[in-house]
Amino acid sequence: MSDATATVRTERHPDLPPPATTVGVLGWLRTNLFSSWLNTALTLLGLYLLWLIVPPLLDWAVFSATITGEDRTACEPNPGACWVFIKVQFWQFIYGFYPPDQTWRVNLTFLLFVAGVAPVLIERIPGKKWALFYLLFAFPVIAYVLFVGGVFGLPLVETALWGGLSLTLVVSIIGIVASLPLGILLALGRRSKMPILRMLSVVFIEAWRGVPLISVLFMASVMLPLFLPEGVNFDKLLRALIGVALFSAAYMAEVVRGGLQAVPRGQYEAAAALGLSYWKTMGLIVLPQALKIVIPGIVNTFIGLFKDTTLVAIIGLFDLLGRVHTATTNAAWLGMSTEGYVFAGAVFWVFCFGMSRYSIRLERKLGAGQRRR
């Protein structure tokens, strides 16, 4: 056995820079891509797959694609994508059969929406309270009048004519806006001390979660009218909206419940000890914490809802995907389905990716300065 020794320093050791191989581009490559034989092999395999996929894809989508012209004959000389199809059909993909001379109403509604949402979502823009008030109370009325019309000299536009991306946005935004508060109430109900309220919430949530959205929509459009008295007939779109909102509320309720469970009991107790009532405890203490915890889950539900709106095609409403699908069956454009679906997919992706990025930013902002113990 050797002697136990220790070097005893008589002066402070200076701080040294880290070894060169762990920093910089080379260091990064080394630690992330070539740290072992297996890693190196996987990196090379990945590069090979990219080489197989990316060049032909770019060739199809960009280099050999056609963007000029008015009909399919323009595309015949080129082997790549025929974006002329999208260009010609573009306004229908956006507005459906909304009368072309009235589409300014859709645009104006959209602008008014952005004007309200921007201050709420972006920190630098002031006036959050007013914007929220406007969005919750004034905007729905304005939007309804503009979209539907029939008053103030605006011609009536039947919901059957609505379609394309604007319909997708109408369904998903209303679904999102309705499902969050409903979901919160259901989640609170499910954790309530009152057995009847608890049971009603559980039954509601489990019933809606247990059926596919398609059957909800079918029931809304086919079965509901059977139960309604003769002559009472409410709009197909409205029925679909209610179906979508209640369906996502059930999902939202479970997401929110997860957040509620993550708030420690001490928070409820401290609030109670200060004399805060149930609703003040929930609104000021518990929900702000619970919702922050489940932002990823909430946004996940929003994204799911946004994409699920495509199912309204089942009951004869033509959202973006429905419009694209119909256009590809048009005799003048047969064989263009790849372009159509790539376009629809890209539009959906942009919206979903946007929501996802925003949620990450929001989490970071809300998390700042609030390290948990």
Place this chain on the structure above:
Amino acid sequence: MAQAQVVKAPSDDVVIQIVGMHKWYGQFHVLKDINLSVYRGERIVVCGPSGSGKSTMIRCVNRLEEHQRGQIIVEGTELTGDVRQIDAIRREVGMVFQQFNLFPHLTVMQNLTLAPMWVRKMPRAEAEATAMRYLERVRIPEQAHKFPGQLSGGQQQRVAIARSLCMNPKIMLFDEPTSALDPEMIKEVLDVMVELAESGMTMICVTHEMAFARRVAHRVIFMDGGEIIEQNDPENFFTHPKSDRTKLFLSQILGH
């Protein structure tokens, strides 16, 4: 095992009266025939082994726990299921927890002004002035705009005390306020509590800080197995414990 009142109280104005109180958790009989009167301005220290029901007893006083038999009367109001009475009592009774339980999503200032503004309907400016005054009393006015997560444990507990005081309570309950703290932070919290005691606040304090008990308590109560076993003034409690269980407990916490 009712004992005669052995300690002279600082006043004869009873603010908390617990009579023949029992509590069960399911089948488990956690509190057994608790009888206790607390006088205005009195400071009581409650001690006893872990699991003896100390927390449960003081949590019954502001109805964080519900008792099943007997009476609890706080400031002349009996605690029943009536929500409005419960809220009224909670406004007058402050509580400080072992785990601080500050609201992590709010700044220190917001933690302090929330209840005065939402429960007492105090205007914001007045609530903030009050909050600042209490932050100065607990000696951390400079932390007003930080979040709780940015403070040390001792600072957090002092904020928690200030938060309770902002509601201007008549009674303060403390449930092991220093047990979750690192040793070097215990003193700063106890100093604040001593100062509060000197201001004449009625206090019930569950703690094992025996020096604190000697210094501020009028009365020390010993609990074991859900019962109050012994009560005495601090001097006699520590030097002449009567029951064997008290002697055993004292030897365990003082004997090392």
